[in-house]
Amino acid sequence: MLRIIHQLSDAQTELQRVCARTHDEQVFHKEATVREVLQTVQRQGDEALLRYTAEFDHQTLTAEELRVSGADLDAAYQQISQPLLEAIRLACRNIETFHRQRLPQNWVQFEPDGVVLGKRYSPVDRAGIYVPGGQASYPSTVMMNAIPARVAGVPRIVMVTPPGGSSGISPAVLVAAQEAGIHEIYRVGGAQAIAALAYGTKTVPHVDVITGPGNIYVTLAKKLVYGTVGIDSLAGPSEVLIIADATANPAHVAADLLAQAEHDAMAAAVLITPDKALAEAVVAEVSRQLLDHPRQTLTEKAIAHYGLAIVVDSLATAVQLSNQFAPEHLELEVEEPWELLEQVRHAGAIFLGHSTPEAVGDYLAGPNHTLPTSGAARYASPLSTETFMKHSSLIQYSPEALQQVAGAIDALTAAEGLPSHGDSVRLRCDRASDRTH
Numbered sequence: 559m560l561r562i563i564h565q566l567s568d569a570q571t572e573l574q575r576v577c578a579r580t581h582d583e584q585v586f587h588k589e590a591t592v593r594e595v596l597q598t599v600q601r602q603g604d605e606a607l608l609r610y611t612a613e614f615d616h617q618t619l620t621a622e623e624l625r626v627s628g629a630d631l632d633a634a635y636q637q638i639s640q641p642l643l644e645a646i647r648l649a650c651r652n653i654e655t656f657h658r659q660r661l662p663q664n665w666v667q668f669e670p671d672g673v674v675l676g677k678r679y680s681p682v683d684r685a686g687i688y689v690p691g692g693q694a695s696y697p698s699t700v701m702m703n704a705i706p707a708r709v710a711g712v713p714r715i716v717m718v719t720p721p722g723g724s725s726g727i728s729p730a731v732l733v734a735a736q737e738a739g740i741h742e743i744y745r746v747g748g749a750q751a752i753a754a755l756a757y758g759t760k761t762v763p764h765v766d767v768i769t770g771p772g773n774i775y776v777t778l779a780k781k782l783v784y785g786t787v788g789i790d791s792l793a794g795p796s797e798v799l800i801i802a803d804a805t806a807n808p809a810h811v812a813a814d815l816l817a818q819a820e821h822d823a824m825a826a827a828v829l830i831t832p833d834k835a836l837a838e839a840v841v842a843e844v845s846r847q848l849l850d851h852p853r854q855t856l857t858e859k860a861i862a863h864y865g866l867a868i869v870v871d872s873l874a875t876a877v878q879l880s881n882q883f884a885p886e887h888l889e890l891e892v893e894e895p896w897e898l899l900e901q902v903r904h905a906g907a908i909f910l911g912h913s914t915p916e917a918v919g920d921y922l923a924g925p926n927h928t929l930p931t932s933g934a935a936r937y938a939s940p941l942s943t944e945t946f947m948k949h950s951s952l953i954q955y956s957p958e959a960l961q962q963v964a965g966a967i968d969a970l971t972a973a974e975g976l977p978s979h980g981d982s983v984r985l986r987c988d989r990a991s992d993r994t995h
Contacts, residue, residue, distance in 0.1 A: 560815070560829075560841045562866045566875070569868045571828075573883045576628060576826045576864050577933045579729035580774075580794045592749045592778040599753035604760050606686035610750040617721040619745060626727065626743040626762050634732035642730060649701055650737050656924030657709045661943050672956030679949045681711040682788070686755035687740065688770030689731060691720030691747055697734035698920060702927050703769045703790075703941065704738035710946040715740050716763060718755060720747030730979075748772075752779035756787045767946055771928065790941050794931040797826035797864075798916055799899065799905075801876045804833045806891040806912065811836075812843035814889060814915050819860035820853045826864040827881070830876040837867045877901040884935040887916045906935045963986050 563569045597607040604621045612618050635643070666676035685707040689699050700717065705717050717740045719727055727745065735743055744762050746754060750770075758764030768780060769790035780789045798818040802811050815827035831837050844861060849987075851857055870876050877898060880888060884904035892898055895910035902908060906929030907919050920927050928941035964987045971980035 560827075560844045560861055560867050562837055562841060562867045562869065564869050566870065569866075569870070570882065572866055573665075573828070573879060576754055576797075576866070577883060579826070579864060580932055588774055589778050589782070592767070592775055592782060595749040596753045596756075596779060596782055599750050599759070600757040603758075604762075607746050607750050607754055607759060607762070611721060611746060614748055614750075615721050615723075617723070617745075619721065621761055624744050624746060626732065626745060628741075630726075631732055631741065631743075632735075634729040637729035638733055643733065644702070645922070646697060646730070646734050650697065650705060650734075652922050652924040653705045653926075654675045654709060657706045657943050661709060661737055662947065662949070664692065666952060669959075672959035672960065674952065674954035676952035677949050678952055679947050680962050681713070681947050682706075682766035683712075684714045684716070684765040684767075685712045686765035686768045686787075687715060687717045688747075688751060688755075688768060688772055688776060689717060689719040689735075689771075690776070691722055691727070695730055696729035697728070697730040698927065699770060699921075700731055700734040702741070704735065704740050706926065706941060706943045707769075707896045707946045708739040710943040712946050714742070714763070715746065715753070716742045716765065718744045718746050718751040718875055720751075721745040731941070733736075737815075747776075749775045749921050750777035751774060752783060755766060756783035768929065769941060769945060776917055787927070788809060788945075790928060790932055790945050791934065791938060793928065795824035795826065796887075797828070797885055797931060798887040798889065799830065799880050799883055800889040800891055801873065801880060802829060802831045802833070802836060802889075802891040803873060803893060804836060805893045806831075806836060808839035808843045809847075810912065810915070811840045811891060814845060814891075814917075815840070815865065816847055816857060816888070817915070817917055819865060820851070820857045821860075823856050823859040824864065825860045827861060828866045828868065828885070828894075830868045830870060830879055832870050832872050832876065834869050837869050839887065841867055865962045873898060880905070880926050883929075884933045886929045886931045886935065887919070889914070889916060904928050904935045906938075907941055957986070 563572060608619055662679045664678045668674050687703045689696055693868060704715060705739040717735055753767050754762040755765045771793045777792050781792055796818050800811055800814060811829060818825050820828045829840055848854060848858060881903045886906040888905035889909045890898050891912055907925060909916055926940040930938035964983050967983045968980045
């Protein structure tokens with residue numbers, strides 16, 4: 559049952575609890591296990607990967623079977639429907655179009671005093687994409703991670719994903735990978751897959767950046783290898799916060815809440831509204847739509863623990879609470895969403911109006927669905943081409959320009975007690991002065 563909250567203080571307390579839902583003592587115990595897995599893979603390479611795959615995924619593989627063969631990739635196209643293939647291709651086009659618009663550009667600025675400043679962007683050499691497996695198939699995750707890497711110009715993109723049990727890796731995932739430009743795929747998941755990407759094995763290459771969501775073991779592994787490689791983020795369970803007014807359709811709002819809750823038992827689904835009647839109608843709709851839901855047990859658990867319907871005095875208060883929560887997904891199901899948008903400061907992705915369910919962003923609108931969670935939208939942004947790029951600063955001074963700032967640099971180097979820094983400027987200026995006489 560979705561709980562209704564009327565008191566502002568209670569709402570703030572509950573939102574804090576939901577935001578901190580991944581910070582429990584169990585995480586620290588799991589981190590010790592993850593450290594052991596990382597260290598073992600670093601030392602033993604493929605041997606450890608195969609052993610952990612047998613232990614955790616109950617799949618017995620040889621080193622040669624770790625990489626998905628070309629025949630398996632070709633066969634995947636025969637195992638999906640034409641409508642699904644067309645949907646994957648549509649999503650790929652939209653995602654690529656959006657990310658090409660956001661591709662950072664090199665720039666150089668020539669100052670009149672002989673100073674040249676600029677910024678040069680370049681892609682990493684190798685990127686690793688993690689795609690979760692388990693009970694579900696996520697072709698959308700493949701596209702959302704792989705396409706920005708390809709648009710960024712990464713020369714080598716590799717993908718890891720759990721072996722998939724007796725039925726193997728989902729054909730939709732394999733097709734999405736190929737349509738997104740990935741043909742190097744390895745059957746390995748969990749913390750051991752992150753270790754392989756970070757340190758490399760005889761079979762799996764090491765990479766420079768690892769992106770993609772996973773369970774708590776994958777998230778902890780990414781946290782621990784950060785520094786050896788770059789990562790996108792430490793993504794937690796999914797979450798949606800919906801701000802709605804009396805113009806919202808209760809059935810639509812309920813469906814959007816359940817669309818998040820069905821992801822994971824720890825997913826959060828929150829409604830904030832100044833309309834008490836709407837809140838009550840949404841609670842009733844959630845219960846109705848949960849009847850005979852294909853993922854009923856999991857979804858009910860998420861709603862019971864992390865589902866809220868908060869009644870407030872105004873839309874302004876609703877946005878205030880939303881900014882404090884900093885949701886991964888924010889839906890503005892109100893009469894004038896663009897006006898309300900002006901008050902929003904923190905959110906991973908913002909969906910405006912009654913005809914924009916969060917699902918369109920999950921699959922094919924174009925903007926990335928890999929978003930900051932658990933309050934990280936206060937300081938973090940969605941995955942983008944820049945996740946797979948780094949920039950170098952460009953600096954050039956003419957002799958005249960250097961002469962003009964020599965005194966200031968000398969004063970600063972003296973204050974920091976670094977004489978050779980000062981000499982490196984002074985000697986050049988003295989030499990330039992000698993040449994003019």
